[in-house]
Amino acid sequence: MVGGGRGAFIGQVHRMAANLDGKIELVAGAFSSCPEKSKLSGEDFFIDSERAYPSYEEMAKAEAAREDGIDFVSIVVQNHLHFRVAKCFLEAGIHVICDKPLALDMNEAKELQKLVHESGLVFALTHNYTGYPMVKEAKRMVAEGELGRLLKVVAEYPQGYAIGDVEGNGDGAISNWRADPKIAGMSNCIGDIGTHAHHLAHYITGLEVEELAAELTAFIPGRELDDDGNCLIRFENGVKGIIYASQISNGDENNLNIRIYGTKASIEWHQEDPNELLVKFPSAPRQIYRRGNDYLGKLAQANTRTPFAHPEGFIEAFANVYLAAAAAISDKIDGKPAPEEAYDYPTVDDGVKGMAFIKACVESSKNNAAWTQLDL
């Protein structure tokens, strides 16, 4: 693991996700850019002291050289470091699981994409929300035509945690690196959570965004980056949509929702109530699909750990990304061929699509919400 030392939130989530199934062991890390802190964090995680490295470069080098070196690295550093850390491990021949967004801009993103494709290494991006079983069921329903031809997609992701200092008398709650373009990249809200909504819509429907009209806003005085963004979307095949994200939607917590409308039926899923999937028909009772039941598709069942109504949550979904990536990595290591069905984890290509989405949103917004095509 690179990053994720004492007190870091997302590093801890990655560790729990990796621990859960008892199949992945944390054995090495460069947990902090401060060597001392990295070492102490290593102790917290019961790592051999020689494998708590002072820097990611040393870690990549040393682990690549060990016979019992790591099978893959988890990258949980801040956005602006994703590119160089990932590059370093890929060049050392080590598989990667990386936090999103993929990189700071399209150049970095495409260079990583090239590296991954050329190396044949596994690269998984932790768009964790598509790890939920009922999201996988939604994908199956669309794929098998149960919704008919798709017409409209509405994906929304309001949060309120960054409401901060709304009157501009000082700094806001989000006085961290996410508001700093040098670290977070060209967008805060769309980059941080808008991309989750975009990936969710793409994962379930398989549709690419062709062009979009976006209005990004920095509501809190003094912010350089957006804390709110609303987009009209034109997907391929004439499908229309709305994607919006917000971090100033007071009192909303992690309110990622999606509705997908087809000619035969529509579906609705709420991240805050992830064990259910609502299916609506033009003239029949609504149906509630519930996680853990044997009437669900293979993919939803395979990503389930507890029986129905023994609720699963965020960590389990995150762990599903880890399990799928680990399966791919394990097959590579064992020299097994990939199965006929694709491995079910977000790839470097999904990361490139995410970057293209962010870039289009930022450009459109600068042009007064002019329609802007995605650079795919």
Next chain:
Amino acid sequence: MVGGGRGAFIGQVHRMAANLDGKIELVAGAFSSCPEKSKLSGEDFFIDSERAYPSYEEMAKAEAAREDGIDFVSIVVQNHLHFRVAKCFLEAGIHVICDKPLALDMNEAKELQKLVHESGLVFALTHNYTGYPMVKEAKRMVAEGELGRLLKVVAEYPQGYAIGDVEGNGDGAISNWRADPKIAGMSNCIGDIGTHAHHLAHYITGLEVEELAAELTAFIPGRELDDDGNCLIRFENGVKGIIYASQISNGDENNLNIRIYGTKASIEWHQEDPNELLVKFPSAPRQIYRRGNDYLGKLAQANTRTPFAHPEGFIEAFANVYLAAAAAISDKIDGKPAPEEAYDYPTVDDGVKGMAFIKACVESSKNNAAWTQLDL
């Protein structure tokens, strides 16, 4: 009543709303453009046969002349007739309660507005959804600053009833006058239900829409008018928003929802669950305000007929528009001055704003979702 003969849906709703409180009596009508049908409908409604008129013109004339003539008329005809029927009764000096939208275009709308203002007559438009008590409580909360400064408004109104013949092999479910520009006007979906979402947002927040970027779509082959519309909104005071409406959102029934975000708190209301109002705070438990409780404001309490958790619904909200308009009419007739607080019903001015909203949506959409100001 003009319109609303046997079998007409909205006429029956108006009658139930008027009946409910036992204070309004239906005594005359021109229920159909077919004189025979008008007469038979009059019998259904226990009207004296001489007051079941063959035409609205005769009705206006005769009732204006009677000593015991009607106190006001309810106009429940198709959109394209609103203007001429309303004009006729206003010119006869009779107060009007009229179904929305106000008229077919801005010219008609502004002429009615002028007539109403000059005559001093009461003109109420049945934007019934703002008749719900919890909507009135929402308005109070905004007005009293409980949400702080407003930042964002999201109003959505998906329905699926007009999904119709999605593959274009014939005509769709909405093969009625709503799809005909000569009768419905320049828009179907935005005109019919988008205006309800717009009025709801305006009623609660008091904010005017300054400009909007809209994409209207006719998903069903052969339709001249939109059956879906998505709008980015710029309200006054820098408030941003989204308003969308749809009639091809399969399985959605009458899913009008609104979320209003302020610097201190946010609120959320769902028309399909109208007796509750959800209030969310940045760092305190969420609150559910429930109709019928004595902790609610005066306006919500005054528009309530049953104790808490004896649910009220659509007809009661509709009846609240009638009650408020009837109070204004009654005061006019009795020569009483208007109370200090405004009467609480949608006015001809709201109707003009609605027309401006429809017009801007249609124009923006024709210009590839260019920002378009409202003609107010």
Next chain:
Amino acid sequence: MVGGGRGAFIGQVHRMAANLDGKIELVAGAFSSCPEKSKLSGEDFFIDSERAYPSYEEMAKAEAAREDGIDFVSIVVQNHLHFRVAKCFLEAGIHVICDKPLALDMNEAKELQKLVHESGLVFALTHNYTGYPMVKEAKRMVAEGELGRLLKVVAEYPQGYAIGDVEGNGDGAISNWRADPKIAGMSNCIGDIGTHAHHLAHYITGLEVEELAAELTAFIPGRELDDDGNCLIRFENGVKGIIYASQISNGDENNLNIRIYGTKASIEWHQEDPNELLVKFPSAPRQIYRRGNDYLGKLAQANTRTPFAHPEGFIEAFANVYLAAAAAISDKIDGKPAPEEAYDYPTVDDGVKGMAFIKACVESSKNNAAWTQLDL
């Protein structure tokens, strides 16, 4: 109408229910035991002054004698008067719609039952909660075997409004006639609302309660009658159940719920969310049946006034009892035979069953929750 003068709650509900459909007109009343108040109330309701009677006895006599006398009387007085007022009008040959409970004890109840059966008059009891369309749909599903053989019924009715003076330092919120055995009868909570839960269970399932074990409690110091009651139930055919009711369940408003479990499926309905019916299966997605849809049975559709998701509520359900009773009365007056299907309103026989339920609860509780059979 007898009772229901100015300020009375349930009288106003009866009037709104009767008004709603424009088919019933209030033309006479003895609105109060105080003649002056009765007269003033008559003015409120636009009644001819000669038909605002000083007493119910005079009203029954005068109206029976008029050619244009009332078609039926609505009785909305306090419990202890139900018997004598109903008896008076029945003996005058006038049909009756009466508030529940039927009477103060089994003797009164059975005397009324005899009178009704011998006279052939219509007698409807306003167990309004079975007027909801989705309750009627539930009844249909059971009747048509969609649940399979029934196994278990759980009906609960917690309210909190009578929490009152819980520490006994004075009188409680329920310091009214409901706490007075001479007026309310042998039970407060079970009599007032437990009977609604009992009737609801009986209406949907058709099952009789054979015996029950009940524990009634008066939590508030100084109360003579129960404000809470819990019952184990043995229905016929080996069906088991729980019925409980409470008026000291703080914060609950009108939380009447029922779950019915069969061998094939189960259903669940919540009065506070009356437009939906949840259907659960052993190994299939749950289904939500929603009012106003054409996939519902005939009875649910016939008791519906607005399209789907234009919510209906308490008054509409109440009005359905009025409509059904009015249909029966109208047929009697017109000399029409009863239709093959029974009229769908609660009868005097249901009232007798309710009295038997109350009596068994009170007796069982006095005997330390011993099993007690119903006196049917």
Next chain:
Amino acid sequence: MVGGGRGAFIGQVHRMAANLDGKIELVAGAFSSCPEKSKLSGEDFFIDSERAYPSYEEMAKAEAAREDGIDFVSIVVQNHLHFRVAKCFLEAGIHVICDKPLALDMNEAKELQKLVHESGLVFALTHNYTGYPMVKEAKRMVAEGELGRLLKVVAEYPQGYAIGDVEGNGDGAISNWRADPKIAGMSNCIGDIGTHAHHLAHYITGLEVEELAAELTAFIPGRELDDDGNCLIRFENGVKGIIYASQISNGDENNLNIRIYGTKASIEWHQEDPNELLVKFPSAPRQIYRRGNDYLGKLAQANTRTPFAHPEGFIEAFANVYLAAAAAISDKIDGKPAPEEAYDYPTVDDGVKGMAFIKACVESSKNNAAWTQLDL
């Protein structure tokens, strides 16, 4: 670990719960009574082959003797073995985490209780549902008097999974050891899930059940043990209640719910929606407390792993029992004194109370639901 070999459900849950936080390592086990299966399971779990024991007796002996022996054992065998396995490890001086119910009868239960108290060893029982953060918040609210004096408790636990062969033509879905008195003990439904409801009520309120009147039923032909049970409860201090559990409630999945009513407020929690706690007041808006917020009490916050609205579920709650027991075990091993506040895990004393509850239910039911005191 004893039990929990390949394919066993609850063993896998225990392992995930132990894995989650990266602080507990599975190093030894007797995973099956079949030595070969135990060995193979050991390989699945990456255990040294010498520590995959053929029997629990050998495991206890060998691990007690090793310097690096296990710190504690997890017992996940069938009910009838709990006693002897737990006894064996306690006598070997090894701490125990044991699945519920504690034992087969009161004799076994009390012998274990004595052993634990005399040895000073940690003994934790995995009543996992009280591991949920919002249950801990509920406990805090009661303890700090926010509900006032308690009046009533309703705990319900319907499941439908054992509906099985309802018509008696063969065996039911529950054709496993749970239906066999020799393995499951004197009760199936009350023993398996009724005790969870009982423990939940006790954990939150601190109240003991004084006596109860229970009706247990075996709905499915041929079953010796109950598959449904309904109890009237008399808690101490005059608090009244209902506890019921069912495994034939078709379509219900794991529907454990509790409502607790006090003189000032009431609370309501649903296991299937565990991240929220509903708080209701007599005359104020309802409040929704949500997991992960800083307005919650210390205990709820300490048992939380992800931020608000990143849902936690069943495994996390289970892991909280492990964490609390592990803290106690770790303190014992390190010779640290117990903290002032009690460790927050279900103890052997809770297990004894559970056995007393089961025994009273069975006895009462045999006596036609006569009131039966708990043998505490």
